Amino acid sequence: MSTSERLLLTRLQARDEEAFEEMVGLYQNKVYNLVYRMMGNAGEAEEVAQEVFVTVFKSIDSFRGDSKLSTWLYRIATNHCKNRLKYLGRRSYKATGELDEAVERELQDSQPSSMRPHIDGPEAVLEGLELERTVQAGIAELDEEHRTLVLLRDVEDLSYDEISKVTGLELGTVKSRLHRARLQLKDFLARWLK
């Protein structure tokens, strides 16, 4: 944990509201992005991501600072997603991988993403959207644990060691399950993109 993180943590544990807003500002996009990809729905993602920060506020005293703050946040976020998916599963909800209209608008309006840098114009935008939809659908097909591992590694760029700390899985288990998850995703994309 860096010195600036430790200072922020001290202020957070003193229930400094400005420090809390600063922390939410720093991590909101990381947490939202992960939760969005886990849930596959913008409305659910906003609800769950906000609850993540409420939990952080309530439980900050229990965080001893023996890992990075972001690692702890990811752990809370993945637990919230699992609980929410379990709850929604009982009500026949399934992460479909469909992109919401608002999300499609954001993608279309955003700067050209690295998924479609080669060709300009509407065709490239549609191609990028189609690929985005397909990959999201593939992620939604994975079970929760495999989905978590793929997202932490390939979207959030966490090291195996950090993933092990977030998920509580042994390092070897992280490696083998991540490999299986990627193979499953590869097979899905191969079927879809045929």
Place this chain on the structure above:
Amino acid sequence: MDHDDATAMFSAYCDKQLGVPERAALDEHLQSCLVCRRELAKFEATVESVHKLHPMSAPPDFVAGVRDRIHKRSRGRFFRPGQRGRMPIEVVSLVTLGVVLAVYLVVQLLHPQLRLP
């Protein structure tokens, strides 16, 4: 090395986690195995496609939403509207005490006859 042995190394290969001997063994197998070369290309493309997903941003009113939730859950104890930047009560007390002391000292200096017995 057979196809299964090679496939089992794809993930570590993509993440640059293979040791030198394993990497050399896989490279050697790939040179002579078209099937594994194709599978590895698909595997790498899959990892790359997830890596390049558009990063989603939180909605613009996200922080305000979190603030409101905590305000409600704490029954108004935290994040009171219009209280941003308010000085903590400890600081206010100290400043008030300092001002009273300063006024007392100035009065003592200007009017020593008012000194308390």
